[in-house]
Amino acid sequence: MDLPVMPPVKPMLAKPAKKLPATDLAFEPKWDGYRCIVFRDGDEVVLGSRNEKPLNRYFPEMIAPLQASLPDRCVLDGELFVAIDGRLDFDALGQRIHPAESRVTMLAEKTPAEFVAFDLLALDDTSYVDRPFRDRRAALESIADGFAPPIHLAPATRDHTLAMEWFERFEGAGLDGLIVKQLDDPYRFDVRSQLKLKHARTADCVVAGYRMHKSGDGVGSLILGLYADDGQLWHVGVAASFTTKLRRQLLDEVAPLEMDDVAGHPWASWMDTEANANGSMPGAPNRWSGAGGRDHSWRPLRPDRVVEVGYTWATAGRFRGTTRLVRWRPDREPASCSTVQLAEPEPVPITEVLAAR
Structure with missing residues (x-):
């Protein structure tokens, strides 16, 4: 060449x-x-x-x-x-x-x-x-x-x-x-x-788990959930990219919520690696991990607290792009945080975009 x-x-x-x-x-x-x-x-x-x-x-x-x-x-x-x-x-x-x-x-x-x-x-x-x-x-x-x-x-x-x-x-x-x-x-x-x-939007989400930062110093990401119409807590993404100071503060915030026995957690079944071999749930192996891959292990939390996050858009009930932490929402009940917040825009065929001039 x-x-x-x-x-x-x-x-x-x-x-x-x-x-x-x-x-x-x-x-x-x-x-x-x-x-x-x-x-x-x-x-x-x-x-x-x-x-x-x-x-x-x-x-x-x-x-x-x-x-x-x-x-x-x-x-x-x-x-x-x-x-x-x-x-x-x-x-x-x-x-x-x-x-x-x-x-x-x-x-x-x-x-x-x-x-x-x-x-x-x-x-x-x-x-x-x-x-x-x-x-x-x-x-x-x-x-x-x-x-x-x-x-x-x-x-x-x-x-x-x-x-x-x-x-x-x-x-x-x-x-x-x-x-x-x-x-x-x-x-x-x-x-x-x-x-x-x-686009800039916000949603109030349940904090249902977290991952440690790769440095081992504080929280690397908060794992977020929203309740569907059937009452199940759906994993919708994570909030990450915290400063060192905030990572440490978050660890103090979530420590009281850590669960010694995860059997009662809404996502307890996701610990089964065979059931989650496609890597779609927190902690499950996926094509990006392996002998030298990233640590995808996560720590379940009692889903008792709510955070407001900023996001760009969501598809198929999941956040796309970077999701940022805005603030804790002590005034919100976790059960009130539903997937209704992630309303999607009116569908437009991609052919219309490609034909635009």
Whole structure:
């Protein structure tokens, strides 16, 4: 492979926007998938991840469509995604990262991925990295006529009003906001010079367990639950990313709730590793763990206390993205914390997003 921009590459990133700059801006839907830099040089195609590791073995079904749709020599920045029933499904996408080749092959047929391109880094012998985004976007659009599903061009607009309509409506397709790009910006590797607008919501959740921080110093994450209509406490995610001081404070807060006998805990059955081999519950083994993997053990707590958490969005009754602790809610009864809080937006087919202009 001999391209003006060679793998591996750490892609340009985005940071939360407190306010938008008074400059010329482009708005794009924010995809919920795996960031992917595609390098093509003739028959050779490399799928590079955000952390510079190759993705080819996990998405073998993408190679032929990329060869059919892209120019012979180019480097594109974009996102791999999986759509189920016309909606982005991050859980299904996550299942594609599996060590067993047989399972990868099976899932490539059962839940094939798609690729949406939103930037161009190189074309033929020319690097576009130092060119402004307006020129990179124009070059990307010039080659997009050759795209065919499952290869797509990301919608983009300079119309702020239309972008805000996308922000509200496209959440129903599984997207989680907008990416905002300054038209004059060059491509900045591994720099958060783009902006992102994300939905902001809160929910009151039952604290039903915790994990120690990897350092052993305080709480690493609080395990959260909400009650369903049938009275069962559902695991909906975790709150994490605490400061050292807060980790220690949280350990003092939860210590009185620790259970010596977990038989009475709503999630006692999840201790059965055979029953939870898919890794969907706290403490269960999963494809990310192993001899050298992370410690997924958790400590059950009496589900007596409630916290308010901030989150971006939820799908299938689970928080997506980062969930942050806002405050303890001593005024709330755990039984009053229901899944009704996680109301999802009106469904929108992903085809509508891809067709937006």
